[in-house]
Amino acid sequence: MRLRHLWLVDFRNFPSVELEPAPGLTALVGANGEGKTNLLEAVAYLATLSSFRGAPGEALVRAGADRAVVRAELDPQGEGRGSTALVEAELHPAGRDRVLVNRQPLRRASDLAGTARVSVFSPDDLALVKGGPVHRRRLVDDLLVASSPRLAAVQADLERVLRQRGTLLRQAGGRLGADVATTLDVWDAKMSELGDALGQARASLVDQLEPLVAKVYDQVAATAAHVALTYHAPWRVGGLAHALAAARTEDLRRGVTTVGPHRDDVAFAIAGLAARTHASQGEQRSLALALRLGGHQLVAEASGTPPMLLLDDVFSELDADRSAALLVHLPMAQAVLTTTGPVPGALAPELVVRVRDGRLEPG
Amino acid sequence: MYAGPVQDLIDELGRLPGVGPKSAQRIAFHLLKLPKEEAVRLARAVIEMKERVALCARCFNVAEGQECGICTDPRREHRVLCVVEEPRDVVAVEKTHEFRGRYHVLQGAISPIEGIGPDQLKVRELLARLEPEQISEVILCTNPNIEGEATAMYLARLLAPLGLRVTRIASGLPVGGDLEYADELTLGRALEGRREVGA
Numbered sequence: 001m002r003l004r005h006l007w008l009v010d011f012r013n014f015p016s017v018e019l020e021p022a023p024g025l026t027a028l029v030g031a032n033g034e035g036k037t038n039l040l041e042a043v044a045y046l047a048t049l050s051s052f053r054g055a056p057g058e059a060l061v062r063a064g065a066d067r068a069v070v071r072a073e074l075d076p077q078g079e080g081r082g083s084t085a086l087v088e089a090e091l092h093p094a095g096r097d098r099v100l101v102n103r104q105p106l107r108r109a110s111d112l113a114g115t116a117r118v119s120v121f122s123p124d125d126l127a128l129v130k131g132g133p134v135h136r137r138r139l140v141d142d143l144l145v146a147s148s149p150r151l152a153a154v155q156a157d158l159e160r161v162l163r164q165r166g167t168l169l170r171q172a173g174g175r176l177g178a179d180v181a182t183t184l185d186v187w188d189a190k191m192s193e194l195g196d197a198l199g200q201a202r203a204s205l206v207d208q209l210e211p212l213v214a215k216v217y218d219q220v221a222a223t224a225a226h227v228a229l230t231y232h233a234p235w236r237v238g239g240l241a242h243a244l245a246a247a248r249t250e251d252l253r254r255g256v257t258t259v260g261p262h263r264d265d266v267a268f269a270i271a272g273l274a275a276r277t278h279a280s281q282g283e284q285r286s287l288a289l290a291l292r293l294g295g296h297q298l299v300a301e302a303s304g305t306p307p308m309l310l311l312d313d314v315f316s317e318l319d320a321d322r323s324a325a326l327l328v329h330l331p332m333a334q335a336v337l338t339t340t341g342p343v344p345g346a347l348a349p350e351l352v353v354r355v356r357d358g359r360l361e362p363g
Numbered sequence: 364m365y366a367g368p369v370q371d372l373i374d375e376l377g378r379l380p381g382v383g384p385k386s387a388q389r390i391a392f393h394l395l396k397l398p399k400e401e402a403v404r405l406a407r408a409v410i411e412m413k414e415r416v417a418l419c420a421r422c423f424n425v426a427e428g429q430e431c432g433i434c435t436d437p438r439r440e441h442r443v444l445c446v447v448e449e450p451r452d453v454v455a456v457e458k459t460h461e462f463r464g465r466y467h468v469l470q471g472a473i474s475p476i477e478g479i480g481p482d483q484l485k486v487r488e489l490l491a492r493l494e495p496e497q498i499s500e501v502i503l504c505t506n507p508n509i510e511g512e513a514t515a516m517y518l519a520r521l522l523a524p525l526g527l528r529v530t531r532i533a534s535g536l537p538v539g540g541d542l543e544y545a546d547e548l549t550l551g552r553a554l555e556g557r558r559e560v561g562a
Contacts, residue, residue, distance in 0.1 A: 001423035150547035160509045171470060183473065186517045194534065 001117050002334050003043060004084065005073040011091075012038035013358040021336055022350035025080055027340045028362055030355035038356065040120070042070050042308045043336065047116040047307075049099065049109045053124070058093035060279070063334035067092050076115045076131050078305040078333070085115050100272040105133035113149055115343050117307035119296035123317060125288040129275055133265035140202050140231075140266060143295045147302030149200055158194040161187055162262055177249075184248070193262045194242035199236050206231040206266060207297075213287075214296035217270075220286045220318070220325050225270050227287065232265040285317045289326070298331035314338050369395065421492070423468040423485050425450045433457075433465055440464045443501045444491065446518065448472050448506060456504060464502075464509045467492065472510040473517060481517065489518075493525065500528040 004090040006019045010360040028036045037053070044052045051060060052301060066092040076085055090098040101115060122256045127135045165187040172180045208227050214227040235243035243259045244251075251258050253335045267273040275287055275322070300306035314337055315323050323344050343349060352363030365373065369391055373545060376387035394402050410417055418424070426432070429503035433453070439478035443464030447453055453466050469484045471477075491499065494506055506509035522529045538546055545553075 150551055153548040157509055161513075164475050164509070164513070168480075171475055171478075171480075179481060182520065183475075183517065185520070186513045187474070187514060190513055 001047075001079075001115070001305065003072060003308055004075065006043065006067070007071040008039075008042050009066040009069040009071075010062040011042050011070055012060060012062060014038065014042075014357060015062065015289055016361050017358070019353065019360060021334065023334060024240060025347070025349040026334075026351045026353065027347070027349040027363070028336065028353050028355050029343060030325045030338075030340070032257070032340060034355045035358050037122075037262065037312050039123065040312050040336060040338060043072070043308065044118050044120050044310055045070055046072050046074075046089060047118040049089070049097065049112065050122045052122060056092055057097065060091050060120070061093045065081075066337060072116070074116060075099065076305075077172060081305075085184070086224040087112075110149065117299070117303070117305075118310055119292060119299065119307045119311070119313060120310045121289055121292040122312040126285060126291060128286045128288050128315075129268060130293050133263070136266040137264055137289065139295065140209075141203055144201055146204055146299045147205070147305075148201070151198070154194055154198055154201075158191065158261065161191045161194060161258070162257055165191060165257055166255070169251055169257070172252060172255075174252055175257075176203065176252055188241065188244045191257075192239065192244065195235075195240040198261050199233050199264075202233070202261070202264065203231050209291075209294055212297050213290045216293045216297075217286060217290035219230070220290055222289045222320055222322070222325050224282075226272070227275075228269045228272075230267045230269070232267055233261065235259045236260075248301065251307055252295060271297045272285045280320065282322070287324060289314065289317065297361035300333070309333060311333035313338055313340070314342060315344070365510070367448050370466040418468075418470075421472055422465055422466045423450075423488070424453050438463075442497055442504065444489075444492070444496075444498050444500070445502045447504045448511065448514070451526065452506075462502075464500075469505070469514065472505055474510045484514075486518070486521070488540065493527070498527060503529065504530045 002020050002023065006021070008014045008017050010016075023214045028039060039362065041051055041053060041055075045060070070091070071091045074085055074087065076082060086102050087099075088100045088103075091097075099109075099112070101112070106112060128139055128193060135260070139149075142156055145155070165184070168180065172184075176184075210227075210229040213341050215231060218224055240260060244257075246256075247259045256257060268280050268291075270283055270287065273279070276285060279287065285352050296307060297307060314326065316339075318326065337349075338355075354361045354363045372394070373384075373387045373391045376382055376390050377384055379387075382390070394405070400451070416425050419426035419429075419434055421430050421434045424431040424433065426434075436472055440463045443466055444467050445463075446458060446467045446469060447456065448469050448471060453468060456462050456466075467485065467489050467544075469486065469489070471479050471484055473479060473481060479548055493501075502521055503515040505514045505545055519529050519531070533556050534549070535556055536542070536549060542550065
C-alpha cells in the first residue's frame with residue numbers, strides 16, 4: 001500500500017496533525033516521548049484496528065478527549081495503481097470503534113486486509129528471539145494470514161476446538177467414561193483436521209521464510225553467517241490424530257491438551273548455534289529485524305504489492321555499520337522510520353519531519 | 364433508577380437475548396406510552412405462548428398440543444428425518460419447500476464451554492425413534508460452525524453401525540451470488556464439495 005495523506009485528531013498526544021509521507025522513505029525525528037511511535041501506531045491501526053504495542057483502545061484516545069479520529073487517503077495497490085481509498089476510524093474510549101472505508105461502514109476487521117497493509121518493526125521484536133514460543137507462533141501465523149487470508153478461519157476454528165476440548169477434559173475430572181470418550185473422539189477428529197492443515201501451512205511458510213531472513217541477516221550483519229529456521233512440531237511425525245490418541249491419558253490427567261499446534265515453536269540458529277542462548281545482543285537484534293524484513297518480503301511477494309514498512313527506533317537497535325547496511329537494503333517501497341538521533345547521512349530520506357510535543361514540523 | 368415497576372420491567376427486558384440496558388430502557392418507556400390495551404395484548408401473547416405451547420413429544424419442535432403440526436401431518440414422508448439444532452432451524456428448512464420428511468430438534472449443539480454434552484441434547488430420544496418409525500435416512504442439518512460440525516460428526520458415528528443412510532447437508536456458495544464476493548473459506552468448501560457435471 002501507499003499512504004498519501006494522514007490526519008489525526010486527538011490520537012494519543014496529537015491534538016490535530018496531518019502528514020503527507022514521501023513515496024519512498026520518511027524519517028520522523030525527535031526526542032523520546034514526543035510522539036514519534038504514536039504516529040506509526042496510528043498508521044498501523046488503520047491496517048489491523050489494534051495497537052502494535054498491545055495498548056487497549058482507550059489508551060489511544062488523547063486524555064480528556066471523547067474520541068480519536070484516524071483518517072487516511074491511500075492507494076491499496078501501491079503507487080499509481082488502482083484507485084485511492086479513504087479509510088476513517090473513530091475510536092471511542094468506551095464502546096465500539098467505527099470504521100468507514102470510502103464512507104461505507106466496515107463489516108469485519110479482516111475486510112481491511114485488502115486495503116491497508118503494514119509491516120512493523122519495533123524494539124519489542126527482540127522478544128521474537130529471546131521471548132517464549134508464543135511470539136514466534138504469532139509471527140508465523142500473522143505472515144500466514146497476510147499471504148493466505150483463508151487460514152485466519154482455520155486458526156480461529158482451531159482455537160475454538162482447543163477451548164471446547166480443554167473444557168471437556170476438565171469436566172471429565174480425570175475419568176474416561178464411554179460418553180467422554182466418544183465426545184473426545186469427535187473433538188480430536190476436528191482438531192486433527194484443522195491442526196494438520198495449519199501445521200502443513202506453517203512448515204511451508206518457514207521454508208519460504210528461511211532464505212529471505214538469512215539473506216537480510218547477512219546484509220544487515222555484513223557477514224555470511226548462515227541463519228537457519230527450524231519449525232518444531234513433534235506431533236507432525238505421525239499426524240495430529242495419532243499424537244492426540246497417544247497423549248489422551250496424560251491430557252485427561254492434567255485437564256489440558258498437551259500436544260498440538262498450540263505448542264509449536266520455531267528455532268533460530270546462527271552459524272549452527274541457537275540464537276536464543278548463544279548469539280550476542282547485537283546478533284539477536286539483527287536477527288529480530290531480519291525476521292521482520294524477511295516476513296515483509298514474503299508478504300510482498302505473495303500478495304503482489306508490498307505493505308508499508310514502519311520501523312520504530314531502528315537505529316537504537318543496531319550499530320553504525322549495521323544501520324548503513326540496513327539502509328542500503330531497504331526494500332523499494334514506502335517506509336517510515338523513527339529516530340532520536342540524527343538521520344545517518346547515507347540514508348537520504350525524501351522527507352524529514354520533526355515531532356515535538358504532539359506537533360509536526362519540517363525537519 | 365426509576366420508580367419500582369418501571370425498573371422491574373427494565374431489569375426483566377434486560378435479561379432477554381440481544382437486549383442491552385439501553386434497549387431495555389427504550390422498550391420499557393415505549394410500553395409506558397402505549398395505550399393500555401396494546402400493552403395488555405403483548406402481555407397476553409406472552410402468557411398464551413407459555414400456557415399453550417410446549418415441545419412436541421416426538422420431535423421437540425414447538426407444538427400446540429401433544430405433537431407438532433409436522434409430526435401429525437399424514438402427508439409427510441415419515442421415514443426420512445432431518446436433525447436440526449433449534450426450532451427456528453425447522454422454520455428455515457420448511458421455507459425451502461424441498462423437504463417432505465419429519466424433523467428432530469436436538470435443542471442445541473455439543474459445546475462443553477456452555478456445559479452442553481450429548482446428555483443435555485435430545486440424542487437418546489433420536490435413537491429411540493429410529494426403530495419404531497422405521498427411519499431409513501437421517502439428514503444431519505446442524506449449523507456449519509465448529510459446534511454444529513462436531514455434533515454432526517458425533518451423531519454420524521453413533522448412527523453408522525445402525526445400517527441406515529446418514530447424510531450431511533452441503534456447504535457452499537449462495538445461489539445468485541458472485542464468486543468474487545464469496546469469502547475464501549466458503550469458496551474453499553464449495554471447491555472441496557464439487558460435483559461431477561453430467562454431460
